[in-house]
Structures are given as structure tokens and as C-alpha cells.
Amino acid sequence: MWLIFLWGAAVPFFMAIDDEVRPASWQEGLGTAFGLLVLVLIVMMFAPRFAGMWAMGFAAGSAIALVIAPIKGYPMLDIGFGVQAVGAWGLMALSPVIFERKQERAMRNHPLAVMQRQAAEAAVASALGGALTARGEAYPMLATTPEMVGPGRAMVESGGPLVFTLDSSGRSHRIERRFIKSVEPVEDLGSPPGTLMIYFTPPILIFGIAVTPPDEHREKWLALAANTNSAS
Numbered sequence: 001m002w003l004i005f006l007w008g009a010a011v012p013f014f015m016a017i018d019d020e021v022r023p024a025s026w027q028e029g030l031g032t033a034f035g036l037l038v039l040v041l042i043v044m045m046f047a048p049r050f051a052g053m054w055a056m057g058f059a060a061g062s063a064i065a066l067v068i069a070p071i072k073g074y075p076m077l078d079i080g081f082g083v084q085a086v087g088a089w090g091l092m093a094l095s096p097v098i099f100e101r102k103q104e105r106a107m108r109n110h111p112l113a114v115m116q117r118q119a120a121e122a123a124v125a126s127a128l129g130g131a132l133t134a135r136g137e138a139y140p141m142l143a144t145t146p147e148m149v150g151p152g153r154a155m156v157e158s159g160g161p162l163v164f165t166l167d168s169s170g171r172s173h174r175i176e177r178r179f180i181k182s183v184e185p186v187e188d189l190g191s192p193p194g195t196l197m198i199y200f201t202p203p204i205l206i207f208g209i210a211v212t213p214p215d216e217h218r219e220k221w222l223a224l225a226a227n228t229n230s231a232s
Contacts, residue, residue, distance in 0.1 A: 008054035008056065008061060013064055016068040023080060029081070033080040040054060040055050040091055044091060044098055048102065052096065055089075055095065056088070062088060063085045066078050105190075131155055132157075133153060134153070134214070136151070136211035137149075139209070140207060150167065150168050152166040161175055161176050162224075164209055182225045184196065185197075185222075192212045194212055194213070195210055
């Protein structure tokens with residue numbers, strides 16, 4: 001990994017000392033800085049640890065380049081190097097968060113984990129006398145806070161509201177059935193098989209809830225909106 005760090009540090013270092021790769025103006029340097037940071041961010045979505053270590057080296061190299069550029073007689077290039085140093089440092093700090101999210105998602109979406117959750121939810125549903133239960137995730141609107149969204153457990157009792165309890169905070173969203181607009185299958189390849197998205201009207205607190213019910217309860221979840229609309 002330290003070779004990746006040195007690679008990242010070498011890029012701005014040679015931009016500062018080598019006439020062939022040095023930006024011709026501060027505008028070109030600023031454009032190069034933004035372009036490199038966007039490229040690192042894209043790579044980070046797929047390989048956060050690799051991109052994070054490269055960004056650490058890039059930030060360190062850019063800090064060194066901030067000193068070298070004026071000595072070489074190109075102080076205007078410090079604009080681009082400054083953007084690179086600050087931006088790369090921010091990306092480096094972001095990489096562990098993205099890595100943990102990817103690990104958590106991979107573990108949560110592993111077929112064995114999905115099967116275990118479905119079996120557990122089916123057992124709970126049986127114990128509760130037919131209540132619909134499923135694992136899921138609440139997605140935010142702009143006005144929501146982190147404590148209001150995330151993975152959790154959804155439950156709908158016969159004729160009752162939809163209750164979604166968050167794993168992180170233990171907080172529950174209680175949403176009346178009449179606010180359920182639709183329940184639709186999710187086509188996203190990154191979601192577990194059989195995932196359904198529940199939409200609400202008007203959007204109350206959250207934009208939507210994705211649930212992954214057991215196969216035997218899938219049709220009942222899909223019918224939630226139809227039953228709500230017919231009752232209204």
C-alpha cells in the first residue's frame with residue numbers, strides 16, 4: 001500500500017519540478033486538480049482503500065508542491081496545488097467511510113445472510129399471528145437526519161400501520177396505511193433479490209422504504225397499496 005502512497009505523492013511532485021508535465025497557467029493547474037480529484041472519487045466508489053491511500057499520497061505531494069512551485073518561479077500554480085492538497089485530504093478522510101459501507105452492504109446482501117434474515121422474520125411473523133415482517137432500509141429526503149434513516153425491520157399487522165424500526169437508533173417510524181402510494185419491485189442489481197420499494201404520498205419524513213420480505217409474503221406486501229387504495 002505504501003507504493004500506492006508514493007505513486008500518489010509523485011504525481012504533484014513531478015508536476016511542480018518537471019517542465020513537460022507542469023501546467024502552463026494557474027487555470028490549467030486548477031482544471032487539472034479538479035479532474036484528478038474527480039477521477040480519484042470515481043475510483044473510490046469501487047476501490048476505497050486503494051483510492052484512499054493514493055489520495056493520502058496525493059495530498060502529501062501537493063503540500064510539498066506548494067513549497068516547490070514558488071521556489072521554481074511558478075507561485076501561481078499554488079492555486080491548483082492548494083486545491084489538490086485540501087481535496088485529496090478530504091477524499092482520504094472519506095475513504096474509510098465508503099469502505100465500511102461497502103463491507104456492511106456486502107455482508108447484509110450476502111445470500112446466506114439474506115436467507116437467515118428471511119427465516120428469522122418468517123418465525124417472528126408466525127409468532128405474531130400473521131403480521132407481515134421484513135428486513136429493509138429507509139431512504140432520506142433532504143430534511144431528514146441520519147438517525148431517521150438506515151437499515152431496520154418493517155412490520156405491518158392486519159389492518160394496522162406500517163412500523164419501521166431502525167437498527168441504529170431503535171427509533172420507529174409509524175406510518176398509516178392510507179399514506180402508502182405504491183409498492184413496486186426493485187430492478188437495481190445491487191439490491192437483494194425480491195426487494196420491494198414502498199412509496200408514500202405525501203412523502204412523510206422519508207422518501208421510501210425498501211423491504212426484502214420472505215417469498216411466501218411477497219404478494220401480501222405488493223398488495224399493501226391496493227388494499228389501502230380500495231379501503232379509501
